[in-house]
Amino acid sequence: MNTHQRTNWRGYAFIAPATIYLVIFSLLPIVFAGYMSLHRWHLLKPDKPFVGLANFQTLAADPFFRNAVFNSFVYAIASVPLGVVTSLAVALLVTRRLRGVGVFRTLFYIPGICSQVAISMVWIWILLPETGLINYCVGKVNGWIAGAGLADSGLIPTTTNFLQEPGWAMAALVAMSLWIGLGPRMIIFVAGLQNISEELYEAASLDGCTGAKSFWHITLPQLAPTTLFVTVTTTIAAFQLFTPVYMMTKGGPQRTTDVVLYHIYKEAWQKFELGMASAQSYVLFAMIVLIAAVQLWLMRGGLATEEAR
Amino acid sequence: MNRSVVQLLVLVGVVAGTWPAGCARQDGEDAIVLRVANWGSPAVEQDFMKVEREIWGEFERAHPGVTVRVEQIPGLGQYAPKLIMMHVSGSVPDVIHLDASSAAVFIDNDVLMDLTPFIERDRSFELDRYFENVVKIARRGDKLYAIPLDFTPMVMYYNKKLFDDAGVPYPRDGWTWAEFRHAAEKLTVFPQGARHPTQYGFNFENHMPLWVLWLWTNGGDVLNPDGTRASGYLDGPASIEAMQFLVGLMQPANGQAQVAPSLAERAAAGVDLFLDGRAAMDLKGHWMMINYRARNFDVGVVTLPTNNIEPVTVIYEAGLSITKLARHPEVAWEFIKYITSAEVQKRRVATGLAISANKQAADHFAGNPVEDAFLRAVRYARPPWGARVETYELCEDLGREMMEDIQYSGVPVEEAMRRKAKLMDAVLTEH
Amino acid sequence: MSAVGHPVRRCVGRSLLYLALVVITVTTVLPFVWMFFTSLHHKDAQLPTIDNLFTPEGGYHFGNYEYVLTFGELPVWRFAVNSCVVTCGVVVFQLTLCSLAAYGFARLRFRGRDAVFFVFLLTMMIPAQVLVVPLFAIVRNFGWLDTYWGLIIPYPYLSTAFGTFLLRQFFLTVPRSLDDAARLDGCGDLRIFWHVILPSAKPALATVGAFAFIWTWTDFYWPLLASSSTTMRTLEVGLSVFSDAYAGTMWALQMTAATIVLIPVLIFFLGMQRFFVRGIVQSGIKG
Structure with a gap:
């Protein structure tokens, strides 16, 4: 009893600073946003009537909000699995004993250290029709094919306007997210891989468990907490996609990249309807919580604290 | 571990040491700090900013005890949101630059002061020195919410x-x-x-x-x-x-x-x-x-x-307004009067960014066929919808x-x- | 995997691995090559194409860097100092909060622990767009607007919960036998935290520190809101005036500004690399 009480007290002491901090700077604003979501809350109009759940009802019937939710799901479903798998693969690659692998690890990280505003400008160039990097390369390939006498030089069009054609624009955003997120996610996986005790592999190799087998039986289970973390945070980030949309597509073409957060931004900072924007935020919040809960449940092995006891 | 502790302490020391730079700037009792907000873009014009800086300096010298603090708000589309957030939280600049294309948000939501009492009280100020078509952008009935600074017709x-x-x-x-x-x-x-x-x-x-x-x-x-x-x-x-x-x-x-x-x-x-x-x-x-x-x-x-x-x-236009929550409205008015005066305007518009809304200053550049063409356009120009x-x-x-x-x-x-x-x-x- | 394989197979395998590494490198680095060489074009020049990227008209214009760094109305060095102070402040502050809380969540038992942890996670899941309104009011009530406090403390993004979550996940993988041994030696929780957990989780600490550093350094939105005078601007905000100039996009100047913001982070990251690498050398995985 005595030791238990002591642990109790110390536990609270350790989490107190972060908890107090989050209560003031995070929970308080979140609760306030909940309060706003129940009102018709124009930032500048003195009259802010209580409307109950009317904002949420409006949202349920709003085709454009539904479209934004749909787009956010499309983006998340495309970018999260791809992002997690590619960065795990690359992390495995750069933790091999290869000469100069550290240099590559650094180089892979560079996209992750640049501001999203600057990155977006660079990607606008990459994606331009004709003069952009991708279309330029396509043109070169066309040239080689034609040079080899295989086909006409205009085989593949070089005029694809990635940011302006429905379908392509979302694909471009997904590609960009893979590119930006590769380094940060890879580093977390690398740190996780480093934490796996060498002895486990040694013991397993004595049992003849090497190569692919050791990956499935040791690496993946041991990496579960890391994978869980990366998956959950990547999902959250996917649903909170904003800057690239704001800089590159403005939600277009034909609202195919109008994701929820961009929608919220317009509601809050172009219309100043904070009540409605808060309601939208709460819907997004609920979606993320639900999905994260499912992920936590599916990978509950990665969350448990007590299995060592 | 010890070395890291030392490094950490040094870091904390550096942070703590530089802190007062931010906190010490509290307005004293008699010192008046006039806060003026503008959007950051013209800052890329070195000459223009140099002239602006000189003008603010002259205003400070002519009004001892007053410091002009310019607060630039750069970033695509961030100007109105930030100002409105400042207004709502009660800490807004005294003078703001008002863009005609987003004027309605400010004018129709009680963010700005009506300037007609200042105009009526101040005999040295004559509103008819400014182009009527430009002035009316910020007019609501008999109230006026901005003195036009400069503008351009398309x-x-x-x-x-x-x-x-x-x-x-x-x-x-x-x-x-x-x-x-x-x-x-x-x-x-x-x-x-x-x-x-x-x-x-x-x-x-x-x-x-x-x-x-x-x-x-x-x-x-x-x-x-x-x-x-x-x-x-x-x-x-x-x-x-x-x-x-x-x-x-x-x-x-x-x-x-x-x-x-x-x-x-x-x-x-x-x-x-x-x-x-x-x-x-x-x-x-x-x-x-x-x-x-x-x-x-x-x-x-x-x-x-x-x-x-x-x-x-x-007409796309920039005007100067006094905010409703301004701490120094009288000084703000003096500032606006000074900046929009013909003498100052002549120097500002010489850099070519826009045309002065002050007729006298605008006329100063007449005779040049390009400038004349712009001035001719003023007569049949309308305010943008964003102003209303x-x-x-x-x-x-x-x-x-x-x-x-x-x-x-x-x-x-x-x-x-x-x-x-x-x-x-x-x-x-x-x- | 092929440590015991045939030498020729091993050689082919290695070459393929290197090929993969090189291909990924090209995709991650090429855009920055473009960024840098665009910054060497004349400031009034049009958007470079690949054909003239490396051969700008009139040679390389390193003058853009001088132009931006000595720009009359922008105290760029002051911006840099602000960025350093703010970023270091956020890193120290967040690392302290996160590692303490992560230890509590990973190692100690107390009533309501999992519920509190879940609330921590929840705070990451709501977007900051609407939260900035109440947050701005709170910061103003503390009198922190336009001060370093306001730029450092209320960092309105994932970082605290994110960092706590990440560190907790790593603390979980530190073998409990280490704590138990220390506890037998009479160590309390603080000493276990300091002497056992933190040293074994260095790569994770470096990771959280790096994230906090990069996010703070490159953030635009919060420092724009929290600071109003030019002297309190960070590099990212201060130099953004080049990106929304009246006359369309000034590619060369914008990329110059972007490069100037990027270089310190790059240097920092190269320095941090040491920590990541050391972990590897200690416990090289597989062959």
Whole structure:
């Protein structure tokens, strides 16, 4: 009893600073946003009537909000699995004993250290029709094919306007997210891989468990907490996609990249309807919580604290 | 571990040591700090900023005990949100620069002070020194919320060299759409075998504040005169005809040649085609003169072509306002008076960014054919919708989408306009 | 995997691995090559194409850097100092909060622990767009607007919950036998935290520190809101005036500004690399 009480007290002491901090700077604003979501809350109009759940009802019937939710799901479903798998693969690659692998690890990280505003400008160039990097390369390939006498030089069009054609624009955003997120996610996986005790592999190799087998039986289970973390945070980030949309597509073409957060931004900072924007935020919040809960449940092995006891 | 602890302590020391720099700046009892907000963009003009700095310094010297603190708010579209957040939290600058295109949000929500009491009290100030058409942007009934600083009407620029090379006579004020199209066709170079023209008669950009003028020059408009409805206006016959004409410039159809870059071609160029010498005409404002002068670009200026109606254009303007929560309104008024005075204005506008709203200062530059053309445009210029309709920015977003629907998705012009008019109605009636 | 394989197979395998590494490198680095070389074009030049990227008209214009760094109305060095102070402040502050809380969540038992942890996670899941309104009011009530406090403390993004979550996940993988041994030696929780957990989780600490550093350094939105005078601007905000100039996009100057913001982070990251690498050398995985 005595030791238990002591642990109790110390536990609270350790989490107190972060908890107090989050209560003031995070929970308080979140609760306030909940309060706003129940009102018709124009930032500048003195009259802010209580409307109950009317904002949420409006949202349920709003085709454009539904479209934004749909787009956010499309983006998340495309970018999260791809992002997690590619960065795990690359992390495995750069933790091999290869000469100069550290240099590559650094180089892979560079996209992750640049501001999203600057990155977006660079990607606008990459994606331009004709003069952009991708279309330029396509043109070169066309040239080689034609040079080899295989086909006409205009085989593949070089005029694809990635940011302006429905379908392509979302694909471009997904590609960009893979590119930006590769380094940060890879580093977390690398740190996780480093934490796996060498002895486990040694013991397993004595049992003849090497190569692919050791990956499935040791690496993946041991990496579960890391994978869980990366998956959950990547999902959250996917649903909170904003800057690239704001800089590159403005939600277009034909609202195919109008994701929820961009929608919220317009509601809050172009219309100043904070009540409605808060309601939208709460819907997004609920979606993320639900999905994260499912992920936590599916990978509950990665969350448990007590299995060592 | 020890070394890391030391490093950590050093770091904390550095942080703590530099802290007072931020905190010590508390306003004393007698020292008056006049906070002035502007948007950051013109800062890129070194000369302009130098002049501004000198002017603020002179104001400080003339008013001992007053310090002017300029707060720049850079970033795309961040100006109004940040100011409004400052207003709501009760810490807003005394003087703000008011952009005509987003003025309604500030004026109609009680963020600004009515300046008429200041004007009535102050005998040294005469409102009729300023262009009436510019002053009225910030007027609501008998109240006035900003003193105009500078402005620009939108005009048609033309590249004289390209006109000379093609043997096309320069356009003249009061010209028509037909004449415009005729000239543009002659100025378009589309070599055989090329994918698209190497030179365009007209430079088009999908920026609604600019292309809305094609509706106006056909007698059409986006909204009804009250600014409460788009149906029947954006999708009215005059607007549809204008949009068909405009889209016809970019898409060869009905035997008519393409004379302006399509959205895709414009995106591929990634540059200002007019500035690059690859487009002969461009619809822009005075701010471009800085670039043209820097490059010794020989441009002419002419009114916008109309479809056989009286000339019309829009004025984009910056004014100075005092906020309702200003701590030093009297000093703010002195500041505004000083900055908008003819003497100061002459120096400010010499850099070419815009035209002074002070007639005396504007006249100072008269005699130059380009400046005269701008001044002539003031007479028939109208304020932008954003000066009167709070949510007009959202309508402009819809306008940009509409152009994309037409060009990228092949939605027929009429259909696209009808759809967006409905959406604009929704945006407008929510308030 | 092929440590015991045939030498030729091993050689081919290695070459393929290197090929993969090189291909990824090209995709991650090429855009920055473009960024840098665009910054060497004349400031009034048009958007470079690949054909003239490396051969700008009139040679390389290193003058853009001088132009931006000595720009009359922008105290760029002051911006840099602000960025350093703010970033270091956020890193120290967040690392302290996060590692303490992560230890509590990973190692100690107390009533309501999992519920509190779940609330921590929840705070990451709501977007900051609407939260800035109440947050701005709170910061103003503390009198922190336009001060370093306001720029450092209320960092309105994932970082605290994110960092706590990440560190907790790593603390979980530190073998409990280490704590138990220390506890037998009479160590309390603070000493276990300091002498056992933190040293074994260095790569994770470096990771959280790096994230906090990069996010703070490159953030635009919060420092724009929290600071108003030019002297309190960070590099990212201060140099953003080059990106929304009146006359369209000034590619060369914008990329110059972007490069200037990027270089310190790059140097920092190269320095941090040491920590990541050491972990590897200690416990090289597989062969």
